[in-house]
Amino acid sequence: MKDSLIIFDTTLRDGEQSPGASMTRDEKMRIARQLEKLRVDVIEAGFPASSNGDFLAVQAIANSIKDSTVCGLSRANEKDIRRAGDALKAAKSARIHTFIAASPIHMEMKLRMSPDQVLEQAVQAIAWAREYTDNIEFSPEDAGRSEPDFLCRLIEAVIKAGATTINVPDTVGYTMPWQFGALIRSLRERIPNSDKVIWSVHCHNDLGLAVANSLCAVANGARQVECTINGLGERAGNASLEEIVMAVRTRQDVFDCETRIDATQIVPASKLVSGITGFPVQPNKAIVGANAFAHESGIHQDGVLKHRETYEIMRAEDVGWGANSIKLGKLSGRNAFKTRLQELGIELASEEALNHAFAKFKELADKKRDIFDEDLQALVSDEALTPELEHYKLVSLKTVSETGETPFARVTLAAGHQEQIVETTGDGPVDATFKGLEQIAGSGAKLVLYSVNNITSGTDSQGEVTVRLEHDGRIVNGLGADTDIIVASAKAYVNALNKLHSKRERLNPQMEGA
Numbered sequence: 001m002k003d004s005l006i007i008f009d010t011t012l013r014d015g016e017q018s019p020g021a022s023m024t025r026d027e028k029m030r031i032a033r034q035l036e037k038l039r040v041d042v043i044e045a046g047f048p049a050s051s052n053g054d055f056l057a058v059q060a061i062a063n064s065i066k067d068s069t070v071c072g073l074s075r076a077n078e079k080d081i082r083r084a085g086d087a088l089k090a091a092k093s094a095r096i097h098t099f100i101a102a103s104p105i106h107m108e109m110k111l112r113m114s115p116d117q118v119l120e121q122a123v124q125a126i127a128w129a130r131e132y133t134d135n136i137e138f139s140p141e142d143a144g145r146s147e148p149d150f151l152c153r154l155i156e157a158v159i160k161a162g163a164t165t166i167n168v169p170d171t172v173g174y175t176m177p178w179q180f181g182a183l184i185r186s187l188r189e190r191i192p193n194s195d196k197v198i199w200s201v202h203c204h205n206d207l208g209l210a211v212a213n214s215l216c217a218v219a220n221g222a223r224q225v226e227c228t229i230n231g232l233g234e235r236a237g238n239a240s241l242e243e244i245v246m247a248v249r250t251r252q253d254v255f256d257c258e259t260r261i262d263a264t265q266i267v268p269a270s271k272l273v274s275g276i277t278g279f280p281v282q283p284n285k286a287i288v289g290a291n292a293f294a295h296e297s298g299i300h301q302d303g304v305l306k307h308r309e310t311y312e313i314m315r316a317e318d319v320g321w322g323a324n325s326i327k328l329g330k331l332s333g334r335n336a337f338k339t340r341l342q343e344l345g346i347e348l349a350s351e352e353a354l355n356h357a358f359a360k361f362k363e364l365a366d367k368k369r370d371i372f373d374e375d376l377q378a379l380v381s382d383e384a385l386t387p388e389l390e391h392y393k394l395v396s397l398k399t400v401s402e403t404g405e406t407p408f409a410r411v412t413l414a415a416g417h418q419e420q421i422v423e424t425t426g427d428g429p430v431d432a433t434f435k436g437l438e439q440i441a442g443s444g445a446k447l448v449l450y451s452v453n454n455i456t457s458g459t460d461s462q463g464e465v466t467v468r469l470e471h472d473g474r475i476v477n478g479l480g481a482d483t484d485i486i487v488a489s490a491k492a493y494v495n496a497l498n499k500l501h502s503k504r505e506r507l508n509p510q511m512e513g514a
Contacts, residue, residue: 001064003257005248006224008200009035009241010044011273012061013073015232020468020475021277025057030346031229032061034272036068038265040241042095044071048087049080055087062091069135076100076125076475095135097167098125102140102154104147115150121156126161137165139202144170144179148186156191165198165224170213173206173236173473178256181216188221190343200224203239205231210239215247218255229273230281230288242266242287242319250313267320268373269342275377278466278477280453287319290453328371334358344373346380367483368462374455378464378481391501392441394494399429399486411436413494430489441497445469449477452485467492469500476500 012028015021023031028045035043045061046054057147062070074080076098079371088094100122107118122138129136138158140151155166157373168187170180184201188194200219201224205208214225222486245263248255274281283290293316328340337358341348346513348354352474362377365371395412413420420440426432434447449468454461463485467478478496480490 002252003223005218005255005257005259005263006041006198006200007241007245007259008042008044008071008224008226009040009228010202010226010238011035011232011241012057012228013044014202014234014238015228015273015277016046017234018232018237018277018279019234020477021232021279022476023057023276025053025060026056027276027434029060029064031269031273031276032065033347034265034269035229036065037262038269039260039262040068041260042069042224043073044073044097047073049074049083056084056139057462058084058087059090062088062094065442066092069095070096071095071137074098074129075127075393076121076291078128079124079133081113081128085129088132093135094133094134095137095165096129097137097139098122098129099139099141099167099169100125101142102151103142103145105145107141112392114321115154117152122154122158123161125184126158130162134162134164136163137167137200138163139167139169141169142171142488143168144172144175144183148183148190152187155187156193159191159193159197163197165200166194167200167202167224167226168217168222169226170204170210172203173204173210175209175213177209177212178214180213181220184217185220198223200226202226204233205236205238208236210237211243211247214244215255218248218257223257229269230279230285232273232279240286242270246287246314246319263318264320271374271377275464275479278468280451280464280466287314292316293321295402328361328365328376332365332371337361340373340377341380346376348380364462364483372455375462375481378455378462378479390498391416392494392497394487394490397433397490399433399488405470407432409433409436411440413437413440415440429486433490434493437493437497443469443471443497443499443500445471447494448475449507450489452489455481465492467488467496469493469496471500474500 016023032043045058048058049054049219058072070088072084072088074084074096081098084096100118101107107113126136139424140146140154143151168184199222201214201222203213209308227239227244229241231237245259245261248259267288270281280388281288286292338354348357357380393414395414398410400408407429408425409429410423412435420438422439424432424436426435448470451466453464455464462481462483464481465488469476478492478498478501480488480491480495482491
């Protein structure tokens with residue numbers, strides 16, 4: 001019988017530390033429900049001590065999720081651990097994940113602590129955590145650059161103190177796969193009580209090796225992998241959940257373990273996270289990219305037609321591609337719309353939000369004959385579903401673009417209760433539109449990213465636009481969708497302006513973790 005490989009998803013914690021990827025509590029809850037549907041073993045819901053908003057988000061997820069363990073991260077100090085324990089009280093299955101730096105550079109330059117002080121603090125942290133749960137994970141931060149002898153001493157001590165999972169992080173993505181695999185094997189062989197715990201890894205992608213390092217660790221005895229949907233995470237991101245899961249599933253001849261993941265929920269999870277965070281998935285991304293199962297070469301096409309496995313090692317439908325069939329159209333009623341949203345794991349905050357969403361659905365159905373699940377995901381990601389929280393609202397937009405003439409935009413934007421109209425020119429209709437919006441808003445923000453993707457195929461597909469704005473060190477992503485790409489661009493810019501203006505606490509603590 002094969003071992004179980006535990007999938008620990010940290011999209012809601014480490015993934016959210018990507019600049020601009022901050023989420024509201026409701027957004028975190030939507031993702032948590034999809035992760036539960038995906039059958040993720042452990043959901044790291046956040047860092048409760050980092051902010052009151054993050055505490056409430058972890059608490060809400062702990063109250064709602066029943067089929068996955070809910071985990072809260074904490075530094076190895078009493079305040080953090082008690083905050084995590086309080087947030088997780090109502091969880092059916094709870095875990096506290098505590099960490100402290102273990103590499104010489106981190107201990108000396110960041111903590112200002114000696115190795116003995118770090119060891120003592122780590123053991124004390126486990127004791128505090130045990131007051132709340134027996135499910136305790138410990139991470140020696142920056143393990144990839146730690147001294148092996150000290151690492152062995154530290155881990156042996158925390159296992160003795162009661163840690164049940166030991167997570168070895170490659171915090172800065174520094175190690176090579178063969179080195180990381182050897183490290184896991186060495187720790188398991190050298191530490192006397194290593195058989196008392198589950199060994200876990202958390203790899204960053206700074207050198208593009210997060211998945212490779214994680215898989216080498218699994219081959220050397222790790223039985224938990226910490227990962228994120230779409231590989232989201234700070235800097236270059238984390239190990240990609242979908243790549244880990246499908247590598248283990250596809251190469252059962254290599255890996256003596258298996259996951260419990262429902263792989264058909266991978267693509268829906270990817271689209272949900274992308275829509276909420278505003279981080280588009282690159283077309284050639286493994287598993288979840290739009291081109292992941294596309295074949296352009298005539299030789300490849302011929303081979304696939306004759307026998308699929310000539311060029312495909314997985315079936316697209318096994319990971320959720322093609323599963324979202326046409327469900328709704330312009331004749332669909334409100335109940336059918338609400339039911340389909342529920343099937344997709346989307347629960348709107350109020351009856352008013354549902355009515356607003358249904359009105360937008362009807363508008364879309366008038367422009368587009370067939371409504372796909374991807375269209376619905378884009379529709380409910382629109383900030384306009386919570387109109388009471390909007391400061392800026394796009395009232396109308398007129399653009400003119402003609403060969404040999406300077407593009408022109410006439411923008412009507414409501415700011416608070418006052419509508420303003422401006423006329424601007426630019427290098428193109430989108431540039432002119434953005435200049436008009438900024439002229440009214442006066443945010444002083446810098447546009448650092450403009451990205452366009454189609455949501456479904458066909459010329460009537462909605463275009464999905466991501467706009468990233470930066471102001472005084474704060475970064476936000478705006479998302480907009482429409483069958484008219486210029487309107488989608490305007491919606492995305494307004495969405496970003498509302499996030500900059502919003503008084504809501506968006507849950508992005510940007511705190512260092514494993």
